Amino acid sequence: MTIPFYKYQGTGNDFVVIDQRQTRYLSQSDEQKIKFLCDRRFGIGADGLILLENSPLPNVDFEMVYFNADGAESTMCGNGGRCLVAFAHFLQVFDNQCVFNAIDGLHEARINTEGVVEKPKNIGELRGINLDMDLSITEQAEMTLIFNEISGDNSSGSGRR
Numbered sequence: 001m002t003i004p005f006y007k008y009q010g011t012g013n014d015f016v017v018i019d020q021r022q023t024r025y026l027s028q029s030d031e032q033k034i035k036f037l038c039d040r041r042f043g044i045g046a047d048g049l050i051l052l053e054n055s056p057l058p059n060v061d062f063e064m065v066y067f068n069a070d071g072a073e074s075t076m077c078g079n080g081g082r083c084l085v086a087f088a089h090f091l092q093v094f095d096n097q098c099v100f101n102a103i104d105g106l107h108e109a110r111i112n113t114e115g116v117v118e119k120p121k122n123i124g125e126l127r128g129i130n131l132d133m134d135l136s137i138t139e140q141a142e143m144t145l146i147f148n149e150i151s152g153d154n155s156s157g158s159g160r161r
Contacts, residue, residue: 001025005037007044008083015080016046017087020053021062028065028073035071048077050084052091060106061098062088076102081120085109089117 003025006017016037018025026033026049037043051065064084068074081102088094089111097110100120109120 003037005044006087007046008050008087010079010083010086013047013077013079013083014045015083016044016049017083018049018051019087019091020051026051031067031071033071034067035069038067038069038071048074048080050077050080050087052084052088052093055101057101057106059099060101061094062100064100064102064107066102073103076104076107076122078120081107081109082117085111085117085120 003018006019008015008017020026034049038046038049040046047069049067049069051063051067053063053065055061055063062084064076064081066074066077066080081100085098085100088098088100089096097108100107100109105122107120107122110118112118
């Protein structure tokens with residue numbers, strides 16, 4: 001099977017990008033194929049693979065499905081999101097502003113006057129995250145948690161789902 005693909009780079013991360021709006025080439029069960037495609041020696045080589053899919057949601061321009069190079073579906077990757085927005089714009093999926101759905105919810109993005117994708121912004125509901133840390137307190141203590149606009153487990157998108 002021939003899979004048409006594009007290669008995008010965003011702030012040092014590179015991605016294999018595939019348009020799946022008309023033809024379904026890959027799915028979450030194709031972990032080994034995705035791992036092979038991302039392999040830098042034997043495949044195309046990339047930090048991750050991103051699928052552009054139609055969205056069943058009203059007023060949402062497209063869906064983003066992101067996989068790490070190990071083939072596992074993963075959390076939203078900011079650099080990957082910017083690349084997919086640029087790709088969808090190239091395919092004329094939207095004009096200058098879009099809303100897309102990723103594993104962590106809805107995101108807004110826009111193309112500025114220089115043709116650069118501005119940082120996708122999560123507009124979905126706030127959800128809990130697993131910090132994987134012991135918060136038991138044996139004495140009086142004060143803790144401040146700061147929530148930044150980081151999607152997924154880290155800003156590079158390498159967190160597993």
